[in-house]
Structures are given as structure tokens and as C-alpha cells.
Amino acid sequence: MRKSLLTFALLCCFAAVFGQRVRVVSYNIHHGNPPAQAGKIDLEAIAKVIIDSKADLVGLQEVDVRIPRSGGIDQAHQLAQLTGMYYFFSKGIDYDGGEYGTLILSRYPIVGNRRYELPMPESSEGRSLAIVDVALPHGRTISFANTHLDLNETNKVAQAGYINELGDWYDRPLILVGDMNAKPQSKAIQLLDTCFARNVELNGPTYPNQAPDSEIDYIMVGKHSNVVWRTYKTLSSDASDHFPLFAEIEFK
Template sequence: MKKIMFSFAFLCCIATVFGQRVRILSYNIHHGNPPAVSDKIDLDAIARVILDSGADLVGMQEVDVRIPRSQLVDQAHQLAQLTGMYYFFSKGIDYDGGEYGTLILSKYKIIGNRRYELPMPEAGENRSLAIVDVALPTGKTISFANTHLDLSEKNKVAQAGYINELGDWYDRPLILVGDLNAEPKSPAINVLDTYFSRNTDTNGPTHPNQQAKSEIDYIMVGKHCKFIWKAYNTIASDASDHLPLFAEIEFK
């Protein structure tokens, strides 16, 4: 009996230390507007993608909060309700009487959150970086960052450098996701590559959602973390003009 108890305790210890898997989704939702129907808003379809993926943490871009084009709905709150997840909204800009920005959803309780304005050397649409801290069931705390970089190359490079500076503060695991508006060999991605690891084996194009040609959506992990990719792939969907990007990460 003692041997059984010892073996069980040992296996639990191994699972706690080596089996910390986290499922991640990065998704530019185009304010819930499926590209095939210009005047339709379908948050139910977005929520189904999230729930079907089984993601623990979701980073979403192009989210409307009380904007007329999406029926004045607080999409951040509604998506949290539809998925049963905790949420943190980060405004990019004021838009048409409402707010437009990014959203983090978490299956686990958010125990800390921060919003950072990203640098804009050239005039353009303001961008932000949202970071939340979540406590996993194992008791380990990880941080999760979500962003939507600018279209301007100069701004993207400056924003990538700023994200690296923030990432350098972290000892705990840090995951970065987002629509980075940058191809894998672009200057902005080269900057992020100095601090973050990304999948270069099973990655692929994420935009547009039909016959995707460009890889501009990413899931990255700080290089100070020991981890392995258990999965990394896009999910077929017509709910947005971007494909949702899924990853499963195991921290060592």
C-alpha cells in the first residue's frame, strides 16, 4: 500500500513539473464580421471556434465595444459570456463613439492585468499591448500578452523592440500572440526573434481565410522558458477574414 501511495505521489509530482500544457488561440475576428457577408455580425460563430478549439487562453484582435457597425454591442463582454471565460479588453483607439482594440479571454482566473501604449514614431492608428497573469490549476503563474501591430514598417519595428523590453522583465513563462501585420522574414519579426521563440516547422499562412497566402498571425514564447510545441496549426473557419491560429505548449 505504501508503495502504491508513493508511486501515485511521485507521478503527481512528475505531472506537475513536466506536464503543464497550455492551449492557445490567436484570432483576428474582424469585429465578428464574416467576409462573405458584409453587413453581418456573428459573434456566435466566433465563440464556437473558441470553444471547439479547447483553448485555455485566447488573444483576439479587431474587437468592437459599443460601435454602431456592430449594433453597439460590447463584444468583449459578450464573447466572455458566450465562452464562459474571464476577460480583459485593451483599447487601441476611440472609434465612432465606442472603442476598438484587442481582447484576452482566459479559462483560468486572471490575477493581474496591464495595458501598454505601443510607440508610434510615425502618425497612425494607436496600438496597445495587453498582458494578463493567470494561475494554472497546478499553481504555476504564467503571463499572456496580446497585440495588433501597426501597418507602418517603422512603427512595427519600434513596437517589436518595446515588446522585447517589456518581455525582458519576466522570469515566469511569457506567451505573446497577435496579428503582427508582418511576414516571417520581415524586420519586425527579426526583432522579436531575439527574445521570443516561434514555430518554424508546422507554421503556415493565416490570411486571408480562403486560400491563405500571408503568415501575419503568431504565437510566440519567451526564450527564457523551457517548453516544447505539442501542436501548432491554423483552424479552417469562415467566421473572419483571418484564420484562427492554435498552439498547444508544454512547459518543461
């Protein structure tokens, strides 16, 4: 009897660690400005999307930190408070006396973080890649990356190649999310496809939020990770000019 209980406990432990499901959101929040309401900043609406999704990991793009157009507040800190999550902000550029960039929110402790400036062969707006290491329940650690690629095609392709180089370093599971400013058939996405896997069966347009016609926001997983896509969909919201993108991923 004791041996049977021990075996059962070990199997439960194995299932918990190696069958971990993670809920992920990628969302370009347009600095909290609903496109139908010029000048309004509504971070509570953004936070509600995140809370309602029950996301474990969130990558946000177009986040203001102490910029006058959004009231001079630290949106990264405020969104972390509104959602009750850990956070890591990654600056893209200095803007109007503040900083503008991307934000990672995590339900679980962030045990490591890194910021990389993305290559810019042609003069344009600075972009970055943020990566955090997150300690999941039962002791497993995964990495989560968030970015916002440039509109310039040359820069976008160079940035995708650089992200691939970084992705090759990882043995642990690596999730990549972001506004890639690129459609699935573009050179930048095809390049990322060589290093990252994405769901290609249930995808739909993510931009603009009114009459959407472009898929430019993505959730991807490093190809070395053994995963199953349990859910992949856009979420309904008028809080930004992009739709939030949601996925539930199971690490086998």
C-alpha cells in the same frame, strides 16, 4: 508501502505542475464580420471556433466595444459570456463613440492584468499590448500577452523592440500572440525572434481566409521558457478574414 505511495504522489504532483499543457488561440476576428457577408455580425461563429478548439488562452484582435457598426454591443463582454471564460479588454483607439482594440479570454482565473500603449514614431492608429497573469491548475502562474501591430513599418519595428524590452522582465513563462502585420522574414519578426521562440516547422499562411498567402499571425513563447510545441496549425473558419491560429504548448 506508505513511502512508495508518498513518492508516487510527489512524482504525480511534479508532473502535473511542470508538464502543464496549454492550448492557445490567436484570432483577428474583423469585429465579428464574416468577409463574405457585408454588414453581418456573427459573434456566435467566433465563439464556436473558440469553444471547439478547447482553448485555455485566447488572444483576439479587432474587437469592438459599443461601436455602432457592430450594433453598439460590448463584444468583449459578450464573447466572454458566450465562451464562459474570464476576459480582459485592451483599447487601441476610441472609435465612433466606442472603443476598438484587443481581447484576452482565459479558461483559468486572471490574477493580474496590464495594458501598455505601444510606441508610435510616425502618426498612425494607436496600438496596445495587453498582458494577463493566469493561475493554472496545480498552482502555477504564467503570463499571456496579446497585441496587434501597426501596418506602418517604422512603427511596427519600434513596437516589436518595445515588446522585447517588456519580455525581458519576465522570469515566469510568457506567451505572446497577435496579428503582427508582418511576414516571417520581416524586420519586426526577426527582432521578436531575438526574445521569443516560435514554431517554424509547421507554419502556414493565416491571411486572407480565401486563397491565403501571408503568414502574419503568430503564437510565440519567451525564450526563457522551456517548452515543447505539441501542435501548431491554422483552424478552418469563414467567420473572419483571418484564419484562427492554434497551438498546444507543453511547459517542461
